[in-house]
Amino acid sequence: MGSNSSNMSPRKPLSRIDREHPIGGEMSDVLRGILQRVRLPWLLQHYAKVPVLALFSFINGCISIGLMAALAVLTNSPFIFPSLGPTAFLFFYTPTAPSASPRNTIIGHAVGALAGYLSLVVTGLTMAGPALSVGVTWPRVIAAALSLGLTAGVMVLLKSPHPPAGATTLIVSLGILRQPWQLVLLMGAVVLLTLQALAINRLAGIPYPLWNPIREPAVGDVVEKKPVKP
Template identity: 50%
Template sequence: MGQARQSAHAFTGSAVAVVVAGVVALVTHQPWLFPSLGPAVMLHVEKPDSPESSPRNTLIGHGVALLAGYGFLVACGLTGHPSVLQEGVSVPRIIAAAGSLAVTALVLVLLRASHPPAGATTLLVSLGLLRTPTQLLVAAGAVVLLTIVDWLYGRASGRPMPLWAAPEQ
């Protein structure tokens, strides 16, 4: 695939995924769009055959990240606190951020499910930007939705992602 065609493919695939999630967010008034979806979509459309881009790694990665981030929010007593943007940095917030990122990295290495955007997801949670169980369920739903949209886009455009897992490279 030539550079112009590859650029158009990335442009279109990224836009389609974000528009779909954006429409769902608009209709539901829930956070179906959040920053770590951007790098996940870019991996899907730019490197669909990479293990890091596979549905397996995407879903496991963000799932582990959401659980680790929330686990550290609870462990550090931060579930009732406003986000780091409102409250500022504190020792418990640093522990939550460092711990959730470290656990996410550890588990994803052990599961051979590398997906770097998951590192941003765990920080979004441990920093309190997504902190309620409803927001976490919506975030998980958004990851599933965008993975399906990107998978369908890849099939339709001739640059398919694997059905589940890509071969290790």
């Protein structure tokens, strides 16, 4: 009985990052799951090779952002903006990381958009042109600094860190997107991209959460072990 117990080792859950992957993260798990679903055994043998992962990243990036850009063209609305790019990469590089969860993503971008707009109100820049066109003024400097500081602080308070939200708040405070209706569309784009991530990661068999981040056992947590039957 003792020998049987010593030979048994716990399985490594799929949600944990495999540090042995060639580029880290969980992209290998996502690609492997998709290839298993679409039944491509010849490509499945090479799923962990860097060139294959690079090709997958290229195709996935084109599709995820291309869909949002096409929607922007069809509706003549700002459904595409720079901070969607790093969010999309997080979704498929480390999908089970807390920062990539729907909760952190949506709350993070919402905080960034609101903080950016509040900074425009405080500095009287709601009607000013984009900083890239009219230049950077001292009120714009204050708006940018205030927006990023608020975004970082509030995300920490809400326990919802999402690094790309730092870019979102600067997009607003620099006047690139500054109208309230544009901010509503901005959040709509975030939700649509999150739904893409949910569909693709679930298709790949990745336990991508519906809302809250996946809780990993903390260091020092006591894990109850069931007795091994002889």
